[in-house]
Amino acid sequence: MENVRKIIENFTCEYVENYKKTWLKAKLSSKDDLLNLSEAIKKEGLRSLSTVSPTDFLEDNIMEMNYFFEDLDTKRNLWLKVDLPRDKEGCKIESLTPLFASANWHEREAFSMFGVQFLNHPDLREIIKSEDFKGVYPFRKDFDWDAHEKNQTQNIQQIVDAFKKEQNENEKDLDPDSSETILNWGPTHPASGPIRLRVHCDGEEVISIDPDIGYVWRALEHLVTKKDFVGAIVAVERLCFMDNINSMVGYCMAVEEIAEVEITPFASWMRVLLGEVARVSSHFMGLGGFFNNMGLHTLGMWNMDTREFFLDFLESYSGARIATASIEPGGVRYGLDMSMFDELQKALDKFDNSVGEVEAVFVKNPTMKLRSDNVGILTKEEVHEFGLSGIVARASGVKTDIRIDEPYAAYGELDLEYITQEKGSAKDRFMMLFLDLKQSVEIIKKAKAHIEKAVADAKMNPTKDHMVKVPKKLPKGEAISRVEWARGEVLMHLVTEEKAKTPYRLKMRAPSFNHTMMLNHLLKGQTLADIPLIFGSLYICQGDLDR
Amino acid sequence: MLKILDFFDYAKSESLWMAHFCTGCCSLEMAAAMGPRYDWERYGYLPTPTPRQADVLMITGLVSKKILPALLRTYAQMPEPKYVVAMGACSFDGGPYNDSLSVIKNPTEILPADVFIAGCPPKPEAIIEGLEQVKQKIKNGEPSAASQGGLWKEMEF
Amino acid sequence: MIDTLFSAFVFPGLLYVLVWTVGLFWFFRKFMAALHKRVGPSFNGKAGSYQTLFDLSKLLTKESITPDGVNPYLFSIMPLLAVIIAMLPAAFIPWMDGLVVVDSDYGLLALVILIGIEPFLLFLTGFGSNNKYSFLGGVRILTQSISMETAFFLSALSPALLFGTMNLTQIVEQSSWFSFLILFPGLAMYFVALLGLLEQPPFNIPDAEQEIVYGFYTEYSGTNYFLLKLAEFAEFMAVFAGATALFLGAYKGIFFDSYFFFFMKMLGIAMLMMTIRAATPRITLAQMLSFSWKYMVPLALLNLAWVLFAKSLWFMGA
Numbered sequence A: 001m002e003n004v005r006k007i008i009e010n011f012t013c014e015y016v017e018n019y020k021k022t023w024l025k026a027k028l029s030s031k032d033d034l035l036n037l038s039e040a041i042k043k044e045g046l047r048s049l050s051t052v053s054p055t056d057f058l059e060d061n062i063m064e065m066n067y068f069f070e071d072l073d074t075k076r077n078l079w080l081k082v083d084l085p086r087d088k089e090g091c092k093i094e095s096l097t098p099l100f101a102s103a104n105w106h107e108r109e110a111f112s113m114f115g116v117q118f119l120n121h122p123d124l125r126e127i128i129k130s131e132d133f134k135g136v137y138p139f140r141k142d143f144d145w146d147a148h149e150k151n152q153t154q155n156i157q158q159i160v161d162a163f164k165k166e167q168n169e170n171e172k173d174l175d176p177d178s179s180e181t182i183l184n185w186g187p188t189h190p191a192s193g194p195i196r197l198r199v200h201c202d203g204e205e206v207i208s209i210d211p212d213i214g215y216v217w218r219a220l221e222h223l224v225t226k227k228d229f230v231g232a233i234v235a236v237e238r239l240c241f242m243d244n245i246n247s248m249v250g251y252c253m254a255v256e257e258i259a260e261v262e263i264t265p266f267a268s269w270m271r272v273l274l275g276e277v278a279r280v281s282s283h284f285m286g287l288g289g290f291f292n293n294m295g296l297h298t299l300g301m302w303n304m305d306t307r308e309f310f311l312d313f314l315e316s317y318s319g320a321r322i323a324t325a326s327i328e329p330g331g332v333r334y335g336l337d338m339s340m341f342d343e344l345q346k347a348l349d350k351f352d353n354s355v356g357e358v359e360a361v362f363v364k365n366p367t368m369k370l371r372s373d374n375v376g377i378l379t380k381e382e383v384h385e386f387g388l389s390g391i392v393a394r395a396s397g398v399k400t401d402i403r404i405d406e407p408y409a410a411y412g413e414l415d416l417e418y419i420t421q422e423k424g425s426a427k428d429r430f431m432m433l434f435l436d437l438k439q440s441v442e443i444i445k446k447a448k449a450h451i452e453k454a455v456a457d458a459k460m461n462p463t464k465d466h467m468v469k470v471p472k473k474l475p476k477g478e479a480i481s482r483v484e485w486a487r488g489e490v491l492m493h494l495v496t497e498e499k500a501k502t503p504y505r506l507k508m509r510a511p512s513f514n515h516t517m518m519l520n521h522l523l524k525g526q527t528l529a530d531i532p533l534i535f536g537s538l539y540i541c542q543g544d545l546d547r
Numbered sequence B: 001m002l003k004i005l006d007f008f009d010y011a012k013s014e015s016l017w018m019a020h021f022c023t024g025c026c027s028l029e030m031a032a033a034m035g036p037r038y039d040w041e042r043y044g045y046l047p048t049p050t051p052r053q054a055d056v057l058m059i060t061g062l063v064s065k066k067i068l069p070a071l072l073r074t075y076a077q078m079p080e081p082k083y084v085v086a087m088g089a090c091s092f093d094g095g096p097y098n099d100s101l102s103v104i105k106n107p108t109e110i111l112p113a114d115v116f117i118a119g120c121p122p123k124p125e126a127i128i129e130g131l132e133q134v135k136q137k138i139k140n141g142e143p144s145a146a147s148q149g150g151l152w153k154e155m156e157f
Numbered sequence C: 001m002i003d004t005l006f007s008a009f010v011f012p013g014l015l016y017v018l019v020w021t022v023g024l025f026w027f028f029r030k031f032m033a034a035l036h037k038r039v040g041p042s043f044n045g046k047a048g049s050y051q052t053l054f055d056l057s058k059l060l061t062k063e064s065i066t067p068d069g070v071n072p073y074l075f076s077i078m079p080l081l082a083v084i085i086a087m088l089p090a091a092f093i094p095w096m097d098g099l100v101v102v103d104s105d106y107g108l109l110a111l112v113i114l115i116g117i118e119p120f121l122l123f124l125t126g127f128g129s130n131n132k133y134s135f136l137g138g139v140r141i142l143t144q145s146i147s148m149e150t151a152f153f154l155s156a157l158s159p160a161l162l163f164g165t166m167n168l169t170q171i172v173e174q175s176s177w178f179s180f181l182i183l184f185p186g187l188a189m190y191f192v193a194l195l196g197l198l199e200q201p202p203f204n205i206p207d208a209e210q211e212i213v214y215g216f217y218t219e220y221s222g223t224n225y226f227l228l229k230l231a232e233f234a235e236f237m238a239v240f241a242g243a244t245a246l247f248l249g250a251y252k253g254i255f256f257d258s259y260f261f262f263f264m265k266m267l268g269i270a271m272l273m274m275t276i277r278a279a280t281p282r283i284t285l286a287q288m289l290s291f292s293w294k295y296m297v298p299l300a301l302l303n304l305a306w307v308l309f310a311k312s313l314w315f316m317g318a
């Protein structure tokens, strides 16, 4: 950490300060230094750029850029800020994509939403947005959404026209003598979900892939600014419904940091427990999806069977199977009736009874190994370069897990160990998912036992301890929080104004964004049959891809 | 003769196949409805890989602006007679995304739905009940809502 | 005359194939559901037994779309042709003692060839669909059938070599427990090749949903789709019946001979196929090719050598 600080102090900064345990926060005085500074810290080892997040300060007339650099090995992180002028001509900055490959799409996103121009970016096209937002920047504070809404019919017609045009003309540029074609893999494809991959292929061979995303774009980051701090959890949890709890945990941690509230031990243990239940139910879908993509639905069905029992527990706790909305700034939303743990016990028993047959039939399946052992290989180097996280990173042998690196909730009190695989192939990612699932179940058991013991010892009161009051109005401030989400690292960057009732800006960095960026890299030169397999093994959810 | 025709009508109502099309998070509960506990195949529902063989288009929750043309095209590709089922709060009025401008708040004005299934997301039981209502509608010989009107007819896609 | 009509339209002709299709489709769904820990069709009729009847009748009444830009003749004639070709092998099968429609000395040859033509028709359906996914599916089915058929033919030949005749009736008559044992490697190979020919996992490459939507089926709807499904199930029947007649002694039973045993044997093969289907992911085209040419074909040739050896050892005098 000292080295990083020294490097930064070579440049003129407004401030350099320590932030949390693993972070350094600094603000550059001039945007011209950005490129040199990033080059220097890349040499130092901070090789991944987690995300790029502009914040639009209308009154001060500045666009503040936030860069989050991470070193997955030594766990040193840097939060770098720099101001840009806000007007459209001056809002320009040097692109970091040539240095950090992971910046590519993040910069494209910042460009499409805020109109920040990145100089020397190799491929600065708009991303995510639908056609009617072409050329306008919807996340800028002075963008008039109401005026935009008035022309809704017209906008829709515009989108439909553009779609038609694209469908008719997308093969125009191809060489008529070659056998190259473009396949639309999605958005109505059986295995794709709402994403479209434009697959340039020659017969069975894939030449290149250009993902077209944004089919479930709900502008969540903008939506939260229209809700109050508690209401915003509804938007945050819809980041992706498969694991909604952990994303809410991340958001609530950021709010609590700004409000300077400490939650009770009971609430933090509940966050662990609920979060792991959500992770388990997400991993069940992921495991099933992996086999579904190879044309085998049995595992998906078996997992669905066990998953229902975990959802039963969520339902008894919160009243909803999926949309639980059960984590709130200040703790967890509901108290706990200890008899609810019976449901959980049922689920755990069910899991213990059924995991053996899953292991025998599917995890050890020879055809699966034959099929996936040598495709989609990601090296350690690539994990760093593209800022991958979660099970994808761990399958390549990179030891990263936010639950251990930067313990939150009650994870610090648990003895967790990194689980990794070596090779980084599709099969390793599947194995990783399975091992992670088992680990999560172990955590649930521990958390449950801990809560039960503490309640029995009268150290916790499950009906009263669940919430601490968080003021409705928050002071001016900003915070980041990171959580280990089912799919990888989620970084929330929350900015509030003085006496704010609503978030001013919330940036959600979601792992699938980086993972989808890898598709072209992994699939070039492979065959069509590998597309669903690799797509499934990267464990992508379209919800957090588009946000 | 009449008996045979009746039989075919009855067969039509009892065998609903779905087009595979996920637009929103409700599709998670649709997956659960296919799963072992709820198993909608008991009632004869079956997902098909292509819209060409489907009878029912499920709007699974939100319809974002960008996906709308694909949705309409999928609908157009289905053979007659075809029905539309709208799931979730989103497909009724935008639901939790009512304030979001990238989501279409009234997709069923564009593509009218025969049955709405309430919930966010609807529980699997509700989904099955909704599909049962489609069956009832076919048995009663009612025409599908989308064939009666909707903005989709005026759009070229 | 009546006899001909009866065999064309009732048994083993159209009606038989229809009933078989409805029944097997239902059985597949039920059996698959059980392996999935589900129930499967359950509310229409006893244990959902009417369900597939409704499904297939519904397809008949639905609109049959002929998409823009396809060759309408190719597009709509191929399914019909596929059904007819798929139903023909039934005429050569000895269903019961003395019940075989065409008792030919070349029955085996006819059976094998008719089964072998089918994939080419399906290729043409994909070719005529004017859809990239259909076309890819068509090309895949062609590639697959060419490489799988070699092994299929070679293993189907082994009973003919052993008994010295291509007449299916005689093959059945001469078969015994002992010949079953000798032919067992041939049966195993026939079964694996059958998975390839019928596009069943792990060789369900031509209609791989997750890769190329539905292969050559992608553009078909209504009646045409119904015909293709019918062809698919008739093809199942032909191949299963072929296996039963060639290797398993057809209608020969334990205490008495009857069609019942024929049926049960076919069902046994179907169940084995479904179980494999429920536990094996799909492999890629390249893996299938190398599997077929590197292992299947050489093994099938070895099997022929083994059959000849066994014949010279035990069957020469007889």
Ligand code: SF4
Residues within 6 Å of the ligand: A238, B024, B025, B026, B060, B061, B062, B087, B088, B089, B090, B091, B095, B096, B097, B119, B120, B121, B122
């Ligand atoms: S209704 Fe609820 S669950 Fe369904 S798509 Fe909308 S937000 Fe998602």
